[in-house]
Amino acid sequence: MDQLINLAGELVIIQAMLAQNSRALDPSANQQLLAGWQIWIATRVTCKKR
Numbered sequence: 001m002d003q004l005i006n007l008a009g010e011l012v013i014i015q016a017m018l019a020q021n022s023r024a025l026d027p028s029a030n031q032q033l034l035a036g037w038q039i040w041i042a043t044r045v046t047c048k049k050r
Contacts, residue, residue, distance in 0.1 A: 015044070 022037055 015040075 018037070022034060025034065027034055
């Protein structure tokens with residue numbers, strides 16, 4: 001159980017790092033990457049509501 005909690009914590013940290021770094025990207029040059037990021041965010045929000 002501890003490993004699962006640690007993994008969830010690591011995912012939250014990685015998500016925060018990716019969110020911060022993605023703000024610096026040029027949207028027109030990184031359209032596909034940013035679209036994938038938006039899907040990830042939407043999926044996470046959906047899972048949180050359950």
